[in-house]
Amino acid sequence: MADQGRAAGYAASYGSPPTYGTSYESNTSSSSSRQTVKFLTAATIGISLLLLSGLTLTGTVIGLVIATPLLVIFSPILVPAAFVLFLVALGFLFSGGCGVAAIAALSWIYNYVSGSGNQHAGSDPLEYAKGYLADKARDVKERAKDYGNYAQGRIHEATQGAY
Numbered sequence: 001m002a003d004q005g006r007a008a009g010y011a012a013s014y015g016s017p018p019t020y021g022t023s024y025e026s027n028t029s030s031s032s033s034r035q036t037v038k039f040l041t042a043a044t045i046g047i048s049l050l051l052l053s054g055l056t057l058t059g060t061v062i063g064l065v066i067a068t069p070l071l072v073i074f075s076p077i078l079v080p081a082a083f084v085l086f087l088v089a090l091g092f093l094f095s096g097g098c099g100v101a102a103i104a105a106l107s108w109i110y111n112y113v114s115g116s117g118n119q120h121a122g123s124d125p126l127e128y129a130k131g132y133l134a135d136k137a138r139d140v141k142e143r144a145k146d147y148g149n150y151a152q153g154r155i156h157e158a159t160q161g162a163y
Contacts, residue, residue, distance in 0.1 A: 071078065
């Protein structure tokens, strides 16, 4: 009942009440046409790609048929040439890798000796341990000195009381 009062008040102020959503028939027709367009687009693209794939396969087979006799005729030259090129490329890659490793090692040694850049790996725990041991040694030395003074005072008291 309260909704009827609001709808009547809305209709009096603004005209007809608002409609939320659309009818079922208009939704199904737009949905059906949208699905048809999607299907036609996907089918067109799929058929085009399938045609291109077939043309590529045909071209590859024709090229292989033409090139096979040439490869057989020149194989006594091509196989050793390919092997030599492979070994040369492998040698260049290996020497380049060794050069990069040597430069990295020399850079690390330079930074380690000069102390520049970041601290070396593990130096922070070592510095902490060295400082900790130095503090403990200082504490032991102070306690030994205090105990020595205490013992000397007790000895002095004991000798004073004896006279």
